[in-house]
Amino acid sequence: xxxxxxxxxxxxxxxxxxxxxxxxxxxxxxxxxxxxxxxxxxxxxxxxxxxxxxxxxxxxxxxxxxxxxxxxxxxxxxxxxxxxxxxxxxxxxxxxxxxxxxxxxxxxxxxxxxxxxxxxxxxxxxxxxxxxxxxxxxxxxxxxxxxxxxxxxxxxxxxxxxxxxxxxxxxxxxxxxxxxxxxxxxxxxxxxxxxxxxxxxxxxxxxxxxxxxxxxxxxxxxxxxxxxxxxxxxxxxxxxxxxxxxxxxxxxxxxxxxxxxxxxxxxxxxxxxxxxxxxxxxx
Amino acid sequence: xxxxxxxxxxxxxxxxxxxxxxxxxxxxxxxxxxxxxxxxxxxxxxxxxxxxxxxxxxxxxxxxxxxxxxxxxxxxxxxxxxxxxxxxxxxxxxxxxxxxxxxxxxxxxxxxxxxxxxxxxxxxxxxxxxxxxxxxxxxxxxxxxxxxxxxxxxxxxxxxxxxxxxxxxxxxxxxxxxxxxxxxxxxxxxxxxxxxxxxxxxxxxxxxxxxxxxxxxxxxxxxxxxxxxxxxxxxxxxxxxxxxxxxxxxxx
Numbered sequence: 347x348x349x350x351x352x353x354x355x356x357x358x359x360x361x362x363x364x365x366x367x368x369x370x371x372x373x374x375x376x377x378x379x380x381x382x383x384x385x386x387x388x389x390x391x392x393x394x395x396x397x398x399x400x401x402x403x404x405x406x407x408x409x410x411x412x413x414x415x416x417x418x419x420x421x422x423x424x425x426x427x428x429x430x431x432x433x434x435x436x437x438x439x440x441x442x443x444x445x446x447x448x449x450x451x452x453x454x455x456x457x458x459x460x461x462x463x464x465x466x467x468x469x470x471x472x473x474x475x476x477x478x479x480x481x482x483x484x485x486x487x488x489x490x491x492x493x494x495x496x497x498x499x500x501x502x503x504x505x506x507x508x509x510x511x512x513x514x515x516x517x518x519x520x521x522x523x524x525x526x527x528x529x530x531x532x533x534x535x536x537x538x539x540x541x542x543x544x545x546x547x548x549x550x551x552x553x554x555x556x557x558x559x560x561x562x563x564x565x566x567x568x569x570x571x572x573x574x575x576x577x578x579x580x581x582x583x584x585x586x587x588x589x590x591x592x593x594x595x596x597x598x599x600x601x602x603x604x605x606x607x608x609x610x611x612x613x614x615x616x617x618x619x620x621x622x623x624x625x626x627x628x629x
Numbered sequence: 630x631x632x633x634x635x636x637x638x639x640x641x642x643x644x645x646x647x648x649x650x651x652x653x654x655x656x657x658x659x660x661x662x663x664x665x666x667x668x669x670x671x672x673x674x675x676x677x678x679x680x681x682x683x684x685x686x687x688x689x690x691x692x693x694x695x696x697x698x699x700x701x702x703x704x705x706x707x708x709x710x711x712x713x714x715x716x717x718x719x720x721x722x723x724x725x726x727x728x729x730x731x732x733x734x735x736x737x738x739x740x741x742x743x744x745x746x747x748x749x750x751x752x753x754x755x756x757x758x759x760x761x762x763x764x765x766x767x768x769x770x771x772x773x774x775x776x777x778x779x780x781x782x783x784x785x786x787x788x789x790x791x792x793x794x795x796x797x798x799x800x801x802x803x804x805x806x807x808x809x810x811x812x813x814x815x816x817x818x819x820x821x822x823x824x825x826x827x828x829x830x831x832x833x834x835x836x837x838x839x840x841x842x843x844x845x846x847x848x849x850x851x852x853x854x855x856x857x858x859x860x861x862x863x864x865x866x867x868x869x870x871x872x873x874x875x876x877x878x879x880x881x
Contacts, residue, residue, distance in 0.1 A: 493704045497711075497741025501726070504733050504740065507747055508769050573747040 356403040356436040362386055366404035366559075370550060373561035378523030379491070380474050380558040388554065389431070394424055396554025398451050398470035399431070405466060405550070406432060406449060411439045413447035418455040418596070418613035425453075442616050454517075456538040458595045458617040461547035463564060469532045471553040474560060476520045476530040496528045499571060507576055516581055522569045523562055531568075537580040537596045542568040585610040590621035632695065634659045634795060634827050639689035640679055649675040650686065651851040657795070662821060662828040664842035664859070666835060666874070672851040673831040674799055680829060681716055681797050682706045693795075711741050715788035719800040721780035724787070725772045731758065731783055732768040738791045757786040761816060778809035782816065789820060798830045802837055814840050835878045839863055847871045 354360060362384075369383040388396045406412065414429045416422040420442040428451060429440045441447050444459040451468040461467060477487040480498050490498070499520055506514045513519075519536040523529045531539060532551060542549065542562060549562040562568060572578035583597045588609040595617060597610040612618035633656040640653040649672045657663050665673050678684040680691055682698045691698045698706060710716065718724040725734050735754040736744075744750055755765045761782035763775075772780055781801060788796060801817065802810040818841055821828055832838055838845055839859060846856040847868065855868040866872045 489703075493707055495707060495741065497737055500740040500745070501729055501733050501737050504736060504747065504750065505729055508730055508732065572745075574745050576747050 356406050356432070357389075358386065358400065358403045362400075363404045366400060369559045370401065370404065370561065373550070373559050374548070374563050376527075377562050377566050378527030378529040378560060380560045382557055383559050385554045385557040390427070392555040393472060395428060395451070395453060395470035397552030397556075397559070398453070398468050398554075399428060399552075400554060401468045401550050401552035401559065402428075402432065402449060402451050403436070405468075406436050406438060408437055410436075410448045411441050411446055413441050413444065413450045413616075414452075415450065415455060415457070415614075415616075416453045418457075418598075419615045421615065443620075444614075444616050454533050454535075455596070455613060456534055456541045458592075458612070458614045459620075460541075461545060463546045465547040467545075467547050467549045469534075469549065469551045471530070471532040471551045471558075472555070474530055474551065474553040474556050474558040476528050478530075491527060494526065496522075499528060503571060503573065507573070513572060513576060513578065519578070520571050522567075522571065524566050525569075528571075529560065529562075529568075535581070535596055536570070536578070537582050539568070539570045539578070540580055544568075583610055587612045587618060587621075590618045590625065592618070592621060631659060633657055633692075634694060635680065635829070636692045637680060637689065638692070640676070640686045640691070641688040642675060642679060642684065642686050648672075648851045650679065652689070653848075653851070653853055654689075655846060655853070655856070657827055657829060659794070659827055660825050661844065662826075662830060662842045664830045664832060664838035664845045665848060666832055666838050666845060667848035668833060668874075671848040673833075673848055675851075676848070677797050677799055677829060677831050681710065681714065711738055712791050713794045715791075715793040715796040717781075717784055717788055717796065717798040717801050719803045721772070721777070721784040724784040725780060727771065727773050729771075730769045731763065731772055731775070734772060734783060734787045735790050738787065742791060753790060754786075757790050758783075760820070761786040762812075778805055778813060781805065781813060785817070785820070789824065789826075792824065793826070795827045795829070798828060798832075800832055800834075801830070802832070802834060810834075810837070817841060835863065835875065847874065 365384060369381050373381045388399050412432050414425040416425040432438055433440055444457040449466045453470040475487055477490060480502055481487050503513050517535045518530060518533045519539055521529050521531050531542060544565050546564050548564055551560045570578040585597060586593045587595060589611050592612055595612045595614060598613045599608055599610055601608050635657040637653060637655050640650045642650040653676060667673050679686050732754040735757050736750040739750050739753060754768060758765045758768055763779055763782055772783055802813055814837055830841055842859050845859045845862045847854050849870050855862060855871045863875055866875050
């Protein structure tokens with residue numbers, strides 16, 4: 347495939363990939379710091395993962411095995427399309443198994459199966475700035491990051507407790523990376539936040555519309571913001587998965603009929619399928 | 630006499646052809662209240678902004694505890710502004726976060742200073758609201774539901790919660806009606822005495838200066854025309870402009 351004249355491996359031209367790799371190296375060198383980059387037009391709309399797909403295109407090679415999930419699911423339109431895209435333009439193998447993948451591009455979830463060294467988790471990020479909504483001026487947010495002036499975010503959590511009795515951010519709960527930069531974990535559920543802490547895999551974050559890349563290198567401290575007397579709690583629905591019985595995974599609520607019937611199932615489809623297969627094999 | 634807490638040497642700042650400050654020098658000693666009076670446009674607020682590091686002078690320098698604030702760097706200056714210094718704006722809406730509850734407003738400086746205990750932040754906020762005569766039951770209300778005088782007192786509580794050594798006040802009683810002004814001045818006087826604050830008070834209200842300040846500095850067109858002990862300046866003004874200013878105060 348790479349022998350075809352006029353064809354550039356993995357869709358992007360070499361200059362763009364080099365720019366992306368330099369950005370990624372800088373991002374890894376300064377954990378949690380948002381590095382600006384020149385995001386390109388990609389063959390999918392903004393908000394569908396243009397940032398993630400560019401990061402993946404910059405790091406993917408012929409020997410990689412790619413998994414793409416959308417809200418934990420391997421079989422949604424977005425995940426299927428991005429997998430097919432890289433099969434065509436990079437000639438890579440794709441998988442739905444978390445353990446087999448070398449690169450996992452994700453939107454809004456971290457797989458339940460713990461990741462290992464050598465794997466790379468690529469997040470699609472809609473809004474990279476954690477101080478967004480608190481401070482409307484981007485120039486000022488950059489100054490706040492530079493001075494590590496994060497009292498404002500703590501004030502928001504304080505207001506949450508005042509109004510709701512508890513910290514009410516169920517997703518996109520802000521984290522401190524390596525004790526220095528405040529970082530938006532992208533809209534993953536707060537349940538997934540603890541998985542980022544000292545994760546053996548490399549975590550890369552791409553925001554295409556906002557033109558920012560940031561990263562968390564392996565085994566880096568990632569601490570969710572909280573108060574000493576109101577500690578951070580990862581929240582999950584208090585049920586077991588209706589399909590595989592897991593009591594420790596993040597659940598989606600699914601309506602089953604028009605008369606109020608509903609079940610809770612694992613949001614991570616690979617985790618659920620693996621557990622169901624193991625149970626069938628045991629029977 | 631001890632060393633000055635804050636001193637300025639030959640501050641000059643021009644906006645285009647308009648001189649806002651012309652060679653202004655002053656010393657503020659620990660525990661002292663210094664009033665800067667003058668008419669609108671005389672450079673009072675500009676002087677306050679330069680002294681608090683929010684604007685850079687074209688000439689001259691500002692020393693805080695003997696250290697040039699221009700050489701401190703932005704990070705150190707910000708740290709000062711949210712811990713050892715306080716700034717009370719004329720319009721409380723400039724100094725408050727209107728979308729954050731009163732308690733959150735008071736607690737912000739504590740949180741910025743690294744306090745991470747919700748209960749202790751609440752306790753400090755409750756104590757400070759009581760000190761500025763705001764009913765602690767209104768702690769979780771938004772400042773927008775407060776009256777102008779309450780907002781100003783809330784801003785003072787928010788500023789003083791970290792026990793600053795030096796407070797800049799820009800017309801703290803401006804825009805309030807006379808009876809509210811009197812109570813606010815009384816409150817400020819009590820707090821200043823209790824906490825041993827050093828205050829730089831900008832005002833065009835001679836009565837406020839007389840009540841609060843130990844020393845007065847009179848400005849006109851960017852220049853200090855007269856300075857001295859409050860009693861001396863107000864009882865025996867030397868400069869024609871000061872004489873005009875003092876004589877134009879309405880007798881109650």
